Amino acid sequence: MAVPNLQIALDHNTLEDAISDIFKVGEIVDIVEVGTILCLQEGQKAIKAIRAMFPSKIIIADTKCADAGTTVAKNVVECGADWMTVICSATLPTMEAARKEVKELQVELYGDWTMEQAKSWKEIGINQVIYHQSRDALLSGGSWGEKDLKMVQQLIDLGFQVSVTGGLSVETLSLFKGMDVHTFITGRGITAAEDPVKAATEFKETIRAIWG
Amino acid sequence: MAVPNLQIALDHNTLEDAISDIFKVGEIVDIVEVGTILCLQEGQKAIKAIRAMFPSKIIIADTKCADAGTTVAKNVVECGADWMTVICSATLPTMEAARKEVKELQVELYGDWTMEQAKSWKEIGINQVIYHQSRDALLSGGSWGEKDLKMVQQLIDLGFQVSVTGGLSVETLSLFKGMDVHTFITGRGITAAEDPVKAATEFKETIRAIWG
Numbered sequence: 001m002a003v004p005n006l007q008i009a010l011d012h013n014t015l016e017d018a019i020s021d022i023f024k025v026g027e028i029v030d031i032v033e034v035g036t037i038l039c040l041q042e043g044q045k046a047i048k049a050i051r052a053m054f055p056s057k058i059i060i061a062d063t064k065c066a067d068a069g070t071t072v073a074k075n076v077v078e079c080g081a082d083w084m085t086v087i088c089s090a091t092l093p094t095m096e097a098a099r100k101e102v103k104e105l106q107v108e109l110y111g112d113w114t115m116e117q118a119k120s121w122k123e124i125g126i127n128q129v130i131y132h133q134s135r136d137a138l139l140s141g142g143s144w145g146e147k148d149l150k151m152v153q154q155l156i157d158l159g160f161q162v163s164v165t166g167g168l169s170v171e172t173l174s175l176f177k178g179m180d181v182h183t184f185i186t187g188r189g190i191t192a193a194e195d196p197v198k199a200a201t202e203f204k205e206t207i208r209a210i211w212g
Numbered sequence: 213m214a215v216p217n218l219q220i221a222l223d224h225n226t227l228e229d230a231i232s233d234i235f236k237v238g239e240i241v242d243i244v245e246v247g248t249i250l251c252l253q254e255g256q257k258a259i260k261a262i263r264a265m266f267p268s269k270i271i272i273a274d275t276k277c278a279d280a281g282t283t284v285a286k287n288v289v290e291c292g293a294d295w296m297t298v299i300c301s302a303t304l305p306t307m308e309a310a311r312k313e314v315k316e317l318q319v320e321l322y323g324d325w326t327m328e329q330a331k332s333w334k335e336i337g338i339n340q341v342i343y344h345q346s347r348d349a350l351l352s353g354g355s356w357g358e359k360d361l362k363m364v365q366q367l368i369d370l371g372f373q374v375s376v377t378g379g380l381s382v383e384t385l386s387l388f389k390g391m392d393v394h395t396f397i398t399g400r401g402i403t404a405a406e407d408p409v410k411a412a413t414e415f416k417e418t419i420r421a422i423w424g
Binding site: 044089 | 223225248249251252253254255256257258275276278279280283284287288299300301302303320322323324325326329344
């Protein structure tokens with residue numbers, strides 16, 4: 001079982017704030033995600049700036065693309081993104097179109113998707129999914145439970161590289177012990193910490209302690 | 213039955229191209245949509261620029277928001293958007309959060325949504341949905357058919373103001389004759405026309421001829 005990656009989600013409202021955080025912790029994390037909020041606020045230059053700072057790090061454009069897969073994918077690749085996300089309710093033609101343009105396409109799992117749909121994504125050559133606790137669901141009192149862990153395991157069993165995200169902390173990582181999680185994604189778990197460098201380091205060390 | 217609105221979708225890759233088109237036809241159309249591609253490419257300034265050009269026109273930010281409803285909605289309202297879109301696979305808490313911030317929230321219907329879900333959106337006070345033929349589905353040979361028209365009518369019967377979009381032309385408008393469609397959305401139907409002003413005028417006149 002490989003050691004899971006640590007991915008930081010930059011969901012800032014301004015590029016300045018995003019840069020300020022990623023400047024501190026960029027070398028600690030494995031993958032940098034230019035979050036949807038940041039993409040919508042700053043456009044192309046958000047991805048371009050992060051790529052300029054980290055020429056060889058994996059950068060994800062979290063576009064949650066729902067349509068026009070070719071155009072959206074070509075645009076983010078042109079800015080320097082390696083991977084991008086599509087929403088689970090995008091049609092298969094949209095996913096196929098996007099997949100051809102990027103190194104890896106990740107399906108974002110929100111709402112009422114099914115394992116049948118997941119199988120159809122695998123059939124068109126998609127290797128990665130992102131299992132979510134939505135921020136708004138968390139704010140409404142939701143949390144990681146048995147049901148979530150079971151679904152993550154089912155996705156792994158289908159052959160997906162599974163990223164998990166939503167309200168993760170150093171403490172909740174151990175819930176996934178023994179599971180072949182590909183990547184843990186956190187935003188505020190690092191950026192809202194009193195000491196982001198310490199927080200990122202603790203995430204990395206805890207992952208290594210459990211899976212190393 | 214009210215006369216349906218005509219909405220232009222600005223799905224350009226650059227603000228310059230979008231402005232060039234909307235400058236010509238902005239006064240003819242009823243609603244201006246800052247498309248997802250344009251939002252992702254140019255960020256905030258796309259909405260701000262369109263608002264600056266048309267101080268009193270309805271402007272929609274087509275964010276297809278899937279999470280962080282409050283933040284995304286607040287951000288687009290700050291730029292001058294009146295309405296915004298969420299994706300159908302967003303959770304109800306995300307939709308509720310976004311709905312509180314904007315004048316109207318529109319649910320974008322992609323993939324395998326159900327009428328049961330539509331009822332739950334109505335119950336939390338959402339009045340508008342957008343029925344889609346996705347661009348990629350159209351490229352794969354899909355088109356408007358009996359099934360689409362029936363679903364649009366079902367949504368109208370549920371009490372939604374329904375916008376329809378995807379490969380619409382002056383000729384296909386008559387397919388919806390007798391239906392209480394709220395808005396027809398077209399992008400390339402106007403922007404890719406040899407004469408965009410003539411195309412927009414023809415759309416408006418045809419709508420008026422059928423529903424007036």
